[in-house]
Amino acid sequence: MPTHTFQLNGETVTVDVEDDVRILWVLRDVLGVTGPKYGCGINVCKACTSHINGKAFNPCSVRVADLDKNDEITTIEGLADTAPGDGLHPMQEAWLEHDVAQCGYCQPGQIMAAVALVNKVREEGRAINEADLDTIRNVCRCGTYSRIREAIKTGQEAMARGL
Amino acid sequence: MGTHNSDGPARVSRRSFVGYVIGGATLITAADLGLAPPAANALPVPSVPQVPELYDLNDFLTHCAMPTSNLIAIEVDEKGHAHFALPRMEVGQGITTAVAMLIADELDLPVDHVHVTLAPARPELLFNQLTGGSNTIVSMYTPVRVAAAIARKALLEAAAILLGGAVTQLTSKDGVISLPDGSSVTYGEAAAKAAKPTTEKVEVELKKTADHQIVGKPHRRVDARDAVTGKKQFAMDLDIPNALPTMVCRAPELNGTPESINNKIDVETMPGVTHVAIIPTGVAVRAKTFGQCIDAVRALDVTWNSGTVTTLSAKDIKAELKAGQIPLAVPKIGATSVDGEFTFHFRSGSALEPNCAVADVRDGKATIWGGLKSPIDAQGRIAKALGLPQTSVTVNVVQGGGSFGRKLFSDAAVEAAHASKAFGAPVKLMWHRADEPRQGRVHPMAVSRIRATVLAGSVLTFEQRHASVATDFTHGLGERLTAEAAALPTGLSNLTFSESIFLLSQELPYNFGVITQLLNEPKPAVDRFNTSSVRNIYSPDVATASELMVDQLAKKLKQDPVTFRRNYLKSKSVKRVLDRAAELGDWGRSMPAGTAQGIAIHKEYKGATAVLVEIDCRPETVNRKVRDAVTGPRVTKAVVVADVGLVINPAGVKAQMMGGFSDGMCQALTYSNHLVDGQFLEASWDNSAYTRQWNTPFEFECEVIESHGNQPGGVGEAGVAASMAAVACAYARATGKMPTEFPINFHDPLHFEPKSFVPSVPESPTDGLAYTF
Numbered sequence: 001m002p003t004h005t006f007q008l009n010g011e012t013v014t015v016d017v018e019d020d021v022r023i024l025w026v027l028r029d030v031l032g033v034t035g036p037k038y039g040c041g042i043n044v045c046k047a048c049t050s051h052i053n054g055k056a057f058n059p060c061s062v063r064v065a066d067l068d069k070n071d072e073i074t075t076i077e078g079l080a081d082t083a084p085g086d087g088l089h090p091m092q093e094a095w096l097e098h099d100v101a102q103c104g105y106c107q108p109g110q111i112m113a114a115v116a117l118v119n120k121v122r123e124e125g126r127a128i129n130e131a132d133l134d135t136i137r138n139v140c141r142c143g144t145y146s147r148i149r150e151a152i153k154t155g156q157e158a159m160a161r162g163l
Numbered sequence: 164m165g166t167h168n169s170d171g172p173a174r175v176s177r178r179s180f181v182g183y184v185i186g187g188a189t190l191i192t193a194a195d196l197g198l199a200p201p202a203a204n205a206l207p208v209p210s211v212p213q214v215p216e217l218y219d220l221n222d223f224l225t226h227c228a229m230p231t232s233n234l235i236a237i238e239v240d241e242k243g244h245a246h247f248a249l250p251r252m253e254v255g256q257g258i259t260t261a262v263a264m265l266i267a268d269e270l271d272l273p274v275d276h277v278h279v280t281l282a283p284a285r286p287e288l289l290f291n292q293l294t295g296g297s298n299t300i301v302s303m304y305t306p307v308r309v310a311a312a313i314a315r316k317a318l319l320e321a322a323a324i325l326l327g328g329a330v331t332q333l334t335s336k337d338g339v340i341s342l343p344d345g346s347s348v349t350y351g352e353a354a355a356k357a358a359k360p361t362t363e364k365v366e367v368e369l370k371k372t373a374d375h376q377i378v379g380k381p382h383r384r385v386d387a388r389d390a391v392t393g394k395k396q397f398a399m400d401l402d403i404p405n406a407l408p409t410m411v412c413r414a415p416e417l418n419g420t421p422e423s424i425n426n427k428i429d430v431e432t433m434p435g436v437t438h439v440a441i442i443p444t445g446v447a448v449r450a451k452t453f454g455q456c457i458d459a460v461r462a463l464d465v466t467w468n469s470g471t472v473t474t475l476s477a478k479d480i481k482a483e484l485k486a487g488q489i490p491l492a493v494p495k496i497g498a499t500s501v502d503g504e505f506t507f508h509f510r511s512g513s514a515l516e517p518n519c520a521v522a523d524v525r526d527g528k529a530t531i532w533g534g535l536k537s538p539i540d541a542q543g544r545i546a547k548a549l550g551l552p553q554t555s556v557t558v559n560v561v562q563g564g565g566s567f568g569r570k571l572f573s574d575a576a577v578e579a580a581h582a583s584k585a586f587g588a589p590v591k592l593m594w595h596r597a598d599e600p601r602q603g604r605v606h607p608m609a610v611s612r613i614r615a616t617v618l619a620g621s622v623l624t625f626e627q628r629h630a631s632v633a634t635d636f637t638h639g640l641g642e643r644l645t646a647e648a649a650a651l652p653t654g655l656s657n658l659t660f661s662e663s664i665f666l667l668s669q670e671l672p673y674n675f676g677v678i679t680q681l682l683n684e685p686k687p688a689v690d691r692f693n694t695s696s697v698r699n700i701y702s703p704d705v706a707t708a709s710e711l712m713v714d715q716l717a718k719k720l721k722q723d724p725v726t727f728r729r730n731y732l733k734s735k736s737v738k739r740v741l742d743r744a745a746e747l748g749d750w751g752r753s754m755p756a757g758t759a760q761g762i763a764i765h766k767e768y769k770g771a772t773a774v775l776v777e778i779d780c781r782p783e784t785v786n787r788k789v790r791d792a793v794t795g796p797r798v799t800k801a802v803v804v805a806d807v808g809l810v811i812n813p814a815g816v817k818a819q820m821m822g823g824f825s826d827g828m829c830q831a832l833t834y835s836n837h838l839v840d841g842q843f844l845e846a847s848w849d850n851s852a853y854t855r856q857w858n859t860p861f862e863f864e865c866e867v868i869e870s871h872g873n874q875p876g877g878v879g880e881a882g883v884a885a886s887m888a889a890v891a892c893a894y895a896r897a898t899g900k901m902p903t904e905f906p907i908n909f910h911d912p913l914h915f916e917p918k919s920f921v922p923s924v925p926e927s928p929t930d931g932l933a934y935t936f
Contacts, residue, residue: 017452018434022927025452029408034400035393037564039515040596041457041927043934044791044849047515052935061931076393092391099383099814102822103255104390105516105564111391120936134789134857139848141515141565142255143825144818145856146863 487685516564761893823882
């Protein structure tokens, strides 16, 4: 069986699994990292959204063989460690402040998408607007969309302050 | 709740109740679940008001909970923390938070010292372990407070001995009991002393509402931190030894069944695959990863038997419903009649967490883990499927990733049990998303016909005939209704279960003279379509039809929609929410052409809701482009005002209203299942246009108004009906055309290419890195 090595939440991991297994299943079924959720398997619901080298991606739609040993995967479990300080990531704090989650199933993916979106917009030298928020594709079947929009605005401010 | 003369047997006076300290080494206190407020068998049922005014679905569910005489218990541990196993299921609706708040308040503990878990199936509770009808808080409100109050009393008595004072001198706060001299003991220290060797009956008084410190104030969900850190575990996240991923290959036709597998050995030798077997609903495959299950499902060559609606399409079902509709009683009389007919299409009830369950069946025993709202019913179904006695089946209830009525049924748990038995190995069975809209439970399609008669400036009659595809209620409540039939208000016992639920839940709170709202199911068999009482079951469709007609009546009588409603509403609570929504939403403000406000009300679950929306139907908005998405009219603003009776957690109520709005809006505009030749075309979230960010209003406001009620009402579903109706009314006002088919985009060209039916699930893409941001 082929082995694959990559960086996961700050640690080097090596797995024995077939080349074409998508990363979501390597995370969940092989490594037991269950923060990224399955919601569709075809990159449309975005419940599994995680980061690769700091950018949002959906591990349900990338083969494990397409990872390089230096590729850094961050799941919701590792997000807090990417921010300064010992606490949660400011976006997670914003989620708590607005009590966004209902069932919580989609929220790891929502938070990972939100962080990437804020970073992307910041790199463009501007603040997030309604049109940016409209581009978020993550499904929330509990319908928490309005609270997500508010939390992202709060999280953006905290991220800008380097919290 | 109305007034009641008879107090239950365990109720001593207005605020005094009886419960128990259970004999044992630790402090365990208990109260009878039957302490829920007495329901209507003592009530007269006048003929004129509609049934829900006096006795609604919540009364029925509460009433069902009464005669079981079984106990719910709170334990206080050596750290002074309270533990309670809730015989209901948390699916995001916030009941674990609300119950923890109730216990914390009555027990003078911080909320984070109260630990609410979900009880496994407790068959002795009979039907008192069903999470549905927005009934959890209504039925738990009194019993959990009684058990908590008894625990506090026992702790105070123990502290009096430990501190050498009198109970009356003691105060308790945040888990510490103190004497005026400053000496104190913690609950943890008092708990062991408070334990009793034998069970004792205890009388206790409950705190007054005005003395509540926690109840009634917004509180963050108790699991919020776990949710945002990825620690919250759902069924598929559990680490059950050797329970490998398992998926099911399903038939191309709705409810088709497997005849034979033509390439079993080929599939069994695929990478990662461990087992392949026929189960009643398809072919189950077990593999090292779900990805390899998907590959195996796609590779299977199966001979299928036909399904249950082989040649039928939506238009056939519509014709069937129209043909079977109960006739209107009042004839059409020229200019005095206002008629309308509305069609509501199938829509998937699936949550974001797919149907799933873990099963370990061996040595004549079965253990199940799953998000199950009717765990006792699940236990019975699994026992039957496996040929085991019910006592050999353990059903563990896991928090669910949403439900919306879907998890009343245990479809995945039964499949998991079949698969585990066939394989002789534990399984972690999950549905592929594609199977959810195609083979999963749907909201039944319905046609609603309304005729109102207007004469001399007054509405004299209002008749609604709602013909629906049969709703499956066989998850345990039906038998209870049969058992309780004699105690129900006159007339209910002669109806089918669906008709009873309809009668218990639908109420048109207007003074429209003679009002009749009747349901019928022309084909009552529930095995053609897989239905369930998807969130708020009949109400969104019934309310959308009736509120659109109310706007038509207002127009006919040349009155403003809000003024007309205010003039004709007979319920004060509905008038209050209507007035407040109109005020908050600035009703009647000037709007550009192609945009409009809409308003609607709904009365149910012991409360009332009013929703005001603003919609933009201008071409530049309707035709805006988002990749692989449905755009259409945009609701730009929404205001929801709710009276839900006594509020436990205002933050939780607002969350439910926002979620109900997201459901109601898409049911009006975009979300449906297309039935074509016996198949539902939708197969994933790119096909099913549930509300997404690009549909979400820019402004959303919810106000929970102070209620005059002293009992909590239901909130889980209360926001859906008025939301759907308000969006429909706004659309009619913006376009000048009353919509009659829902969602309004149903007959638009499909926005997607239907995915294959064989194989039954799509391949996972490999180009994910092309979409990073």
